[in-house]
Amino acid sequence: xxxxxxxxxxxxxxxxxxxxxxxxxxxxxxxxxxxxxxxxxxxxxxxxxxxxxxxxxxxxxxxxxxxxxxxxxxxxxxxxxxxxxxxxxxxxxxxxxxxxxxxxxxxxxxxxxxxxxxxxxxxxxxxxxxxxxxxxxxxxxxxxxxxxxxxxxxxxxxxxxxxxxxxxxxxxxxxxxxxxxxxxxxxxxxxxxxxxxxxxxxxxxxxxxxxxxxxxxxxxxxxxxxxxxxxxxxxxxxxxxxxxxxxxxxxxxxxxxxxxxxxxxxxxxxxxxxxxxxxxxxxxxxxxxxxxxxxxxxxxxxxxxxxxxxxxxxxxxxxxxxxxxxxxxxxxxxxxxxxxxxxxxxxxxxxxxxxxxxxxxxxxxxxxxxxxxxxxxxxxxxxxxxxxxxxxxxxxxxxxxxxxxxxxxxxxxxxxxxxxxxxxxxxxxxxxxxxxxxxxxxxxxxxxxxxxxxxxxxxxxxxxxxxxxxxxxxxxxxxxxxxxxxxxxxxxxxxxxxxxxxxxxxxxxxxxxxxxxxxxxxxxxxxxxxxxxxxxxxxxxxxxxxxxxxxxxxxxxxxxxxxxxxxxxxxxxxxxxxxxxxxxxxxxxxx
Amino acid sequence: xxxxxxxxxxxxxxxxxxxxxxxxxxxxxxxxxxxxxxxxxxxxxxxxxxxxxxxxxxxxxxxxxxxxxxxxxxxxxxxxxxxxxxxxxxxxxxxxxxxxxxxxxxxxxxxxxxxxxxxxxxxxxxxxxxxxxxxxxxxxxxxxxxxxxxxxxxxxxxxxxxxxxxxxxxxxxxxxxxxxxxxxxxxxxxxxxxxxxxxxxxxxxxxxxxxxxxxxxxxxxxxxxxxxxxxxxxxxxxxxxxxxxxxxxxxxxxxxxxxxxxxxxxxxxxxxxxxxxxxxxxxxxxxxxxxxxxxxxxxxxxxxxxxxxxxxxxxxxxxxxxx
Numbered sequence: 001x002x003x004x005x006x007x008x009x010x011x012x013x014x015x016x017x018x019x020x021x022x023x024x025x026x027x028x029x030x031x032x033x034x035x036x037x038x039x040x041x042x043x044x045x046x047x048x049x050x051x052x053x054x055x056x057x058x059x060x061x062x063x064x065x066x067x068x069x070x071x072x073x074x075x076x077x078x079x080x081x082x083x084x085x086x087x088x089x090x091x092x093x094x095x096x097x098x099x100x101x102x103x104x105x106x107x108x109x110x111x112x113x114x115x116x117x118x119x120x121x122x123x124x125x126x127x128x129x130x131x132x133x134x135x136x137x138x139x140x141x142x143x144x145x146x147x148x149x150x151x152x153x154x155x156x157x158x159x160x161x162x163x164x165x166x167x168x169x170x171x172x173x174x175x176x177x178x179x180x181x182x183x184x185x186x187x188x189x190x191x192x193x194x195x196x197x198x199x200x201x202x203x204x205x206x207x208x209x210x211x212x213x214x215x216x217x218x219x220x221x222x223x224x225x226x227x228x229x230x231x232x233x234x235x236x237x238x239x240x241x242x243x244x245x246x247x248x249x250x251x252x253x254x255x256x257x258x259x260x261x262x263x264x265x266x267x268x269x270x271x272x273x274x275x276x277x278x279x280x281x282x283x284x285x286x287x288x289x290x291x292x293x294x295x296x297x298x299x300x301x302x303x304x305x306x307x308x309x310x311x312x313x314x315x316x317x318x319x320x321x322x323x324x325x326x327x328x329x330x331x332x333x334x335x336x337x338x339x340x341x342x343x344x345x346x347x348x349x350x351x352x353x354x355x356x357x358x359x360x361x362x363x364x365x366x367x368x369x370x371x372x373x374x375x376x377x378x379x380x381x382x383x384x385x386x387x388x389x390x391x392x393x394x395x396x397x398x399x400x401x402x403x404x405x406x407x408x409x410x411x412x413x414x415x416x417x418x419x420x421x422x423x424x425x426x427x428x429x430x431x432x433x434x435x436x437x438x439x440x441x442x443x444x445x446x447x448x449x450x451x452x453x454x455x456x457x458x459x460x461x462x463x464x465x466x467x468x469x470x471x472x473x474x475x476x477x478x479x480x481x482x483x484x485x486x487x488x489x490x491x492x493x494x495x496x497x498x499x500x501x502x503x504x505x506x507x508x509x510x511x512x513x514x515x516x517x518x519x520x521x522x523x524x525x526x527x528x529x530x531x532x533x534x535x536x537x538x539x540x541x542x543x544x545x546x547x548x549x550x551x552x553x554x555x556x557x558x559x560x561x562x563x564x565x566x567x568x569x570x571x572x573x574x575x576x577x578x579x580x581x582x583x584x585x586x587x588x589x590x591x
Numbered sequence: 592x593x594x595x596x597x598x599x600x601x602x603x604x605x606x607x608x609x610x611x612x613x614x615x616x617x618x619x620x621x622x623x624x625x626x627x628x629x630x631x632x633x634x635x636x637x638x639x640x641x642x643x644x645x646x647x648x649x650x651x652x653x654x655x656x657x658x659x660x661x662x663x664x665x666x667x668x669x670x671x672x673x674x675x676x677x678x679x680x681x682x683x684x685x686x687x688x689x690x691x692x693x694x695x696x697x698x699x700x701x702x703x704x705x706x707x708x709x710x711x712x713x714x715x716x717x718x719x720x721x722x723x724x725x726x727x728x729x730x731x732x733x734x735x736x737x738x739x740x741x742x743x744x745x746x747x748x749x750x751x752x753x754x755x756x757x758x759x760x761x762x763x764x765x766x767x768x769x770x771x772x773x774x775x776x777x778x779x780x781x782x783x784x785x786x787x788x789x790x791x792x793x794x795x796x797x798x799x800x801x802x803x804x805x806x807x808x809x810x811x812x813x814x815x816x817x818x819x820x821x822x823x824x825x826x827x828x829x830x831x832x833x834x835x836x837x838x839x840x841x842x843x844x845x846x847x848x849x850x851x852x853x854x855x856x857x858x859x860x861x862x863x864x865x866x867x868x869x870x871x872x873x874x875x876x877x878x879x880x881x882x883x884x885x886x887x888x889x890x891x892x893x894x895x896x897x898x899x900x901x902x903x904x905x906x907x908x909x910x911x912x913x914x
Binding site (some may be wrong): 044076296325481492495496506 | 618620732752754755756757759760761763764803825826829830831836840841842844845846847848849850851852854857860861864865867868870871872874875877899905913
């Protein structure tokens with residue numbers, strides 16, 4: 001007998017199985033990790049793999065990988081990223097001659113698609129899988145299992161209470177008469193009402209609740225895998241492109257109409273939905289008050305959408321936060337700007353260019369840069385490059401600037417270039433800047449570049465009869481983003497499950513309670529154990545149950561209760577008071 | 592006397608009142624300097640005494656039984672403490688008033704910029720603190736909380752301040768309410784949790800060295816602080832997860848993509864990962880206790896960097912309205 005007593009730990013081991021995010025390899029790790037004194041002899045391939053797997057799925061590795069992920073994500077927020085702002089990346093490369101190429105080599109300009117970042121999160125998810133699979137199996141068994149046997153020594157549990165069974169209770173049975181005692185029956189009923197799973201055997205009641213905690217934990221972690229899956233599907237099958245559309249013009253959803261376009265590896269051009277739309281109207285409003293002057297207040301585009309060729313067009317409103325949906329494709333309004341409407345006549349008097357030229361905003365007041373290319377002008381082809389200012393202000397001798405983002409005093413400032421007619425090469429050209437190779441700048445008689453300043457309705461004649469340019473007016477353009485992200489709904493649903501699972505795993509508080517009659521049958525003992533940290537009131541609940549079973553419900557003081565040791569406070573602290581009571585696997589349990 | 596003016600007056604006054612509350616709580620700490628080394632408390636008799644505890648359960652076991660404290664000192668501790676709580680309540684009411692007036696002045700929910708977000712988060716921090724003082728006897732958190740509130744609202748009215756203005760179109764969304772309120776509440780809980788972690792480390796160190804005296808002796812045991820810290824984080828973490836998810840959904844509506852590695856998004860994720868570390872560390876041998884507390888403090892630092900550093904130092908899509 002002594003042998004058994006000695007070997008019975010406090011509390012019994014089956015009372016404290018791994019719990020609370022305990023990972024499979026954790027205990028093994030804690031004891032025999034690489035730092036441990038006794039290195040195992042040659043492991044062999046199989047043993048080596050098992051060792052690696054154990055390491056990978058251990059909680060400690062998961063922690064390290066999580067930290068690594070956090071650290072690895074940081075540089076991408078401080079160093080310009082190609083995917084966010086290629087312009088700033090090239091600026092950085094220009095300004096940092098030595099550092100730039102170094103950064104480039106280790107992928108710091110595309111951190112989130114770099115090999116090392118991917119390695120970290122893939123390892124993390126691998127570790128996650130390795131952790132989840134055994135835990136699902138364990139949980140599946142635990143869910144079907146009966147509550148653990150009543151420990152021999154209830155007084156050693158974190159919470160313990162004892163009450164005399166009231167004399168008017170009909171002859172209480174001893175522990176041998178399993179389940180027959182009305183006191184135990186009452187205990188079982190009470191616990192069942194409190195949503196415990198109850199098992200009456202061997203003259204005692206064992207009860208457990210809070211099974212959903214581990215379920216929530218597993219749901220959360222599995223959901224994370226589905227989030228990754230959704231993102232993966234989206235990046236394989238999705239696409240995103242953008243196109244600048246001037247008011248009055250249209251857009252048809254095929255590749256030629258995009259200014260930029262990226263798609264996943266599994267995306268085919270034929271996957272584009274054949275819709276088209278016309279931008280009928282675009283309203284913009286800016287703050288004119290003193291506070292935040294010039295801040296955007298309204299963007300509203302009126303479009304006519306034709307969902308598929310031959311379908312009846314429908315009117316739609318496109319706003320920030322209110323994309324248009326066409327099938328699974330979404331059209332977002334992501335930018336806007338000005339397009340001066342100009343007419344260029346060449347030296348022969350023919351119209352060489354007429355219409356809006358899209359200028360790109362350079363600052364918050366929409367100082368817009370752009371070019372007007374008239375390659376068909378004869379005898380010399382003509383080109384113009386310069387700025388459109390929606391609210392031009394001249395400040396002394398300095399170059400005019402724009403003072404407000406709305407078109408209050410629009411003006412177009414250009415320099416002109418001429419050159420011999422060019423052979424069509426078919427090489428795509430940047431429409432926002434002028435390729436001046438082979439052209440000469442038009443000079444004024446002073447020898448300075450000939451500066452053109454135009455307000456709507458004005459015409460300027462170039463020197464030496466080389467042509468004229470007229471600012472007819474201006475239009476607005478919008479930048480439309482067309483995208484499809486299949487798979488994202490998977491990720492979103494998974495995220496919802498993740499949050500739900502997280503709440504369960506953090507808020508469900510598993511508890512075990514045992515009730516037993518003393519050998520003489522004159523007193524009832526109640527022991528309780530919390531298996532999660534966040535729970536309070538264990539001792540109170542245990543004492544209450546004991547008092548109630550003793551026949552004097554609610555009268556405090558009748559039940560004698562205790563925590564485990566003299567230096568452990570109980571009440572709210574019960575869970576943490578006993579080594580291992582909080583559940584996690586790794587509590588050192590030395591005998 | 593516009594609403595905006597009244598709102599500003601209320602906020603500036605709240606800074607002063609919070610500062611006074613902080614002084615009162617500092618006085619409370621100072622008055623307790625006579626408390627000597629204390630044996631770890633036994634609360635068994637508390638349990639014996641009350642078998643039918645309700646919500647106030649935590650309040651009873653809060654304060655470890657201090658070594659004999661001179662009656663006069665005890666009274667001073669109590670008096671300073673009560674003054675501190677009263678002032679905190681006044682500061683809280685002023686902040687709430689300021690926030691409501693700000694909303695009325697703008698004709699919209701007052702969550703459009705750093706000033707408004709900070710003051711909102713501080714309302715949640717102090718509100719939670721006051722509820723905990725009332726329900727759970729958490730007055731020992733008074734000094735750090737009032738310090739945080741004074742600094743937070745102080746930064747808001749000086750550095751972050753912007754006049755009332757309407758919102759930019761990107762913020763015209765129902766997610767504006769959901770995302771930002773969730774962020775403010777979880778941020779408030781992270782802040783309280785972080786403060787507790789600091790107190791935990793102080794108390795724990797003193798316990799290990801056996802030098803628990805002065806105000807530290809009036810704090811609950813480190814174990815209980817740790818438990819409360821965990822509860823705050825356990826509340827905040829799912830909410831923060833939701834905040835990030837809601838942000839992603841909103842980003843799809845406003846900017847046409849769910850996740851674009853915008854600096855704010857990156858740091859929200861970094862913060863999330865650090866707090867995930869905290870929760871895991873708390874369940875790992877060798878990481879529980881001080882190390883976990885340090886991780887929680889790191890998480891709070893990351894939260895603050897995301898809020899202040901990213902807004903002011905790095906340009907991104909989350910830059911609105913100047914600050």
